[in-house]
Structure formats: structure tokens, C-alpha cells
Amino acid sequence: MALVLHSGNTNKNAFKALIAAEYSGIKVELVQNFEMGVSNKTPEFIKMNPIGKVPVLETPDGPIFESNAIARYVTRLKPDNPLYGSSPIEYGHIEQWIDFSSLEIDANILKWYFPRMGRAVYLPPAEEAAIAALKRALDALNTHLASTTYLVGHAVTLADIIMTCNLYVGFNRVMTKNFTSEFPHVERYFWTMINQPNFIKIFGEVKQAETVPPVQSAKKPAQPKEAAKSKPKDEPKKEAKKQVPEPAKPKAEAGEEEEAPKPKPKNPLDLLPPSKMILDEWKRLYSNTKTNFREVAIKGFWNMYDPEGYSLWFCDYKYNDENTVSFVTLNKVSGFLQRMDLTRKYAFGKMLVIGSEPPFKVKGLWLFRGQEIPQFVLDECYDMELYDWTKVDISDEAQKERVNQMIEDQEPFEGEALLDAKCFK
Ligand SMILES: N[C@@H](CCC(=O)N[C@@H](CS)C(=O)NCC(=O)O)C(=O)O
Secondary structure: OOEEOOOOOOOOOHHHHHHHHHHHHOOOEEOOOOOOHHHOOOOHHHHHOOOOOOOEEEEEEEEEHHHHHHHHHHHHOOOOOHHHOOHHHHHHHHHHHHHHHHHHHHHHHHHHHHHHHHOOOOOOOHHHHHHHHHHOOOOHHHHHHHHOOOOOOOOOOHHHHHHHHHHHHHHHHOOOOHOOOOOOHHHHHHHHOOOOHHHHHHEEEEEOOOOOOOOOOOOOOOOHHHHOOOOOOOOOOOOOHHOOOOOHHHHHHHHHOOOOOOOOOHHHHEEEOOOOOOOOHHHHHHHHOOOOOOHHHHHHHHHOOOOOEEEEEEEOOHHHHHOOHHHHHHHHHHHHHHHHHHHHHHEEEEEEEEOOOOOOOOEEEEEEOOOOOOOHHHHHHHHHEEEEEOOOOOOOOOEEEEHHHHHOOOOOOOEEEEEEEEOOO
């Protein structure tokens, strides 16, 4: 029988247990018809948690409150659960990162976010102190993650689940790309975790905050109901579990005035002199060539290629040592290609995951409109800085041949088997 979790369906504190449950094969279900501010104030609820906060887990042996405790309980239900590590030092490190993520990361994110939402008093020096403390914590986390994929050991643990849930509020609400780019290993870690299948099931699609929300005007007090005030624009997609009424849009939540839409500036790449190379024609040729690939597609590519209107780039992942798990490496590359969606009109790419055993190497070839890697791609896609980029010198036959081999997924590639080849088109 499923354990019942009392919470709304957008609460990152409840997500900790739900994700741990997914990893552990334990059934946990959100209670039906939960209404924040109502359901958690009934005498029955107060008996389960005297402070009247969510989440609370009902178990056959009685209720548990505090989200970290609930996630630990769910994890311990599976004997020898790898989420808990496998030695005393691993248990210690997992607890260390759980506490760090709660006390150094989550607490400071909330001290930044809540006052802006009108859920606590807004004082500029207090905000400044919270941001400084958060940066100090993220800097330490970034240093740790420079040489490791997970917080502890070589697989996801409960520490990663709790850390990612806590980072989520930061990334989703206040920590813009401009803010997080100072911490590239934290960025890579967060997006890698959030794209793991068991996280996607609970979070759905996650987007990074584009702006720090303005301080909520004092005229409009915060609404009392969690459902009405805390649902993000990119609300997790969990249709089956949807139990709260549709929320007001975040705009209403923040009490912002609607701004007149500004005309979208033209992409500078659209202002380049026209090129004889039609990218879509190349993409069609690539997709439709099923046989004789060298003769048809590769030859066709060089016939179409316009070295003035386009440039070719090799990329080489900087942290191949971290690619110790095949599916995590493949997910990382798939995530990169998803995030490159914004460049579809201006680029074509091939990404190879190389090697028959770990650590796997990730190398790629990209065709970009223009002579440089487009600035908007560098600005918008955080993965770009995880690779070394080298412009292809097409007067060098060896480099041209390497381009051909990458387009063709030639195997062996540079003497090694291919684990996978992915195409961006
Ligand atoms: N430390 C608690 C935090 C719980 C918490 O703050 N819950 C909020 C929603 S995220 C709540 O229930 N607020 C209602 C209230 O304050 O009455 C945990 O991790 O479970």
C-alpha cells in the first residue's frame, strides 16, 4: 500500500521524498485534494505536525514531519539502499551534504526569495548578506564538484536529491544565468541531476529564472494559499497527481504591472550577408541519405559548404574523467542538444560519445552561421563552456577528413568504438 504524503503538488520539500521513492521502488502518493492553508490547519493535521507545516508523511507506525526526515525514512525502507551509500564514511558525507544543502544553500536562497515575494520583511542589507552567504556556499560546492559528478561516490545518493530540490528554488526563482555562471560546476551538476529520469518524473521541465523577481509591492499582500502563490510558470508536469486548483500566474503573485511587449530584436545572424548554403537543404540531405553516405551526403556537404557564411568547429568535453556512467554521459549530451534548440535555424551538430568502457570521451562537430560561435549561444547555453572549441581549418585535409568522419559516425573513431552518436539538425 502506498504511503500518503500531505503536501501540495509543487512543493520541492515534498519532491525530496517523491524522488527518493522513485529511486527506491517505494510507493508514495500525494494526498487527494490538499489545500494549502486549509488542509494543514485542521485538528487532524495538527495532530500529525504540531507546527502545521507540510510535508507530512503518514506511515503505518505514525506520522513524520520535516522533509529531510521524511526522505530519509523513505530511503531506509529499502534495505541496503545505495541512496544511503555503502560505508560509514559515505553515510557521514551524505549527511554532511544534506545539512550543507539545507543550512547553507536552502536557507540563504529563501532569505533572498521570500522577502521579494512579500513572505518576509524586505531589507536590502539583509538581502545583501543572504546573497553573500549563498555565494560563499555555492563557491564551496563548485570547488567540490570540479572533480566529481555526484556529491558522494559514483552514483546518485539522497544528498544529491535533497541538494537538487533545494537548488531548484534558486535556479527557478532568483538565480539567473548571470548569477550562476560564476559557478559552472554547480550549473552542470544541477542540470545533469534535474534531467535524470527519476527527477524528470517529479519535476517535469525546469527553466532557469530570467530575472530576479521585483520586490512585491506592499499594497498587495501575499495571498495566503500556497497553491495561489508558489506555483512556478514551468510547473512540474504531473498530470496524474494534480490535486490543487489551477494557480494564478506568477505575475499576479508578484503584483507586477503588465509591461507592453517590446518588439523582439532581430538576431544579428539574420543580418549577415546572404549565404549560398541553405542549412535546411543540408539537413534534408543528411537525413535522407540512407546508402552511399560518403559519395552522396559528404560530397554534397562540401559542394554546399560556404566558408564565408558558415564556420565549422570541433568541440572536446573538458571533464571526460567524470564520464564514468554510460547513461549519465548520454543524458548529459542529450541535455546539451535540447538546450541548443535556440540555435536550430543557425546550426547543425554531431556529438560522439566515444569508448567501449568508461571514462567515455565526448567530442563533437558543429556548423554555425557566421565566422564565430554565435554570442547568443555562448550566453544562453551553459554547456558551451564545458567544452574546448577549435575552429576547423578547412585548408587542412586531415581536419576535413575528421569532419567527414564525425558527420558519418565513422567507427572506429580515432581508434575507439562509439557508444553513441547524436545529431542536432
Ligand atoms: N523545514 C520544513 C519546512 C516546512 C515548510 O516551511 N513548509 C511550508 C511550505 S514549503 C509550510 O507548510 N508553510 C505553512 C505555514 O507556515 O503555515 C521541512 O523541510 O519540511
